[in-house]
Amino acid sequence: MSFENKFKNQVRxxxxxxMLAFGLIGFAVFGFIYIALNPSVFSKKPTETIIVELPELANEIxxxxxxxxxxxxxxxxxxxxxxxxxxxxxxxxxxNRMSKEGWIATIRWMQETQNLWDLGNQEETIVNYLATNYAPQNKGRRDNLTDIEWYVLEE
Structure with missing residues (x-):
């Protein structure tokens, strides 16, 4: 590459x-002017509580x-x-499927590591619900297939 081409590349x-530097400086200057003219941009706005009523579906069984x-x-x-x-x-x-002891151990783990609150007198009700409805099951990934009409593959 000739000296003239190197010089042109360096100038370019x-x-x-x-141009990039002037653009960033200009952007910053206009930003400061905007903030100076609109100080409420960074002021905290009061929050309001919004109450949302759940539809009837929320409690439907x-x-x-x-x-x-x-x-x-x-x-x-x-x-x-x-x-x-x-x-x-x-x-x-x-x-998940656990015994009563398993659910209690999981609750203790959540209380110790995940900031779960003390369940108080509700803990027994919760554990009984979970141990009754989500107890371990002795079955595979799915139920055995039934009522199947088998056929022989011919070669």
């Missing part, structure tokens, strides 16, 4: 860098299942909804 590079959460309708359902679904999805509960 310097030109682009200067169909075929023994709470429609919104998928929880089984049984004694303790309300307590489980109020205490479990504040922090995580109902799916996290319904996909």
């Amino acid at each position: 590079s310097l030109y682009y860098k200067l 169909k075929d023994g299942v709470h429609i919104v959460t998928g929880f089984v309708d049984d004694e303790g359902l309300t307590e489980v909804i109020q205490n479990c679904t504040n922090c995580h999805s109902a799916k996290l509960v319904t996909q």
Whole structure:
């Protein structure tokens, strides 16, 4: 590459860098002017409490299942909804199966590591609900297939 071409490339590079610098400086200056003329941009605005009423579907039970959460309708359902679904999805509960001791151990773990509050006198109701409706099952991934018409493959 000739000296003349190197010089042109360096001048072009310097030109682009200067344009970028002037553009950033101009943007910053206009930003400061805007903030000076509009000081409320960074002031905290008062927040208001918005109360949202849940539709009737929120409490609907169909075929023994709470429609919104998928929880089984049984004694303790309300307590489980109020205490479990504040922090995580109902799916996290319904996909697990544990004994009473397992649910208690899980609650203790959440209290020690996940900031779960003391459940007080509701703990027994919650654990009984979970141990009754989400207890371990002795089955595989799915039920055995039944009423199948078998056929022989021919070669």
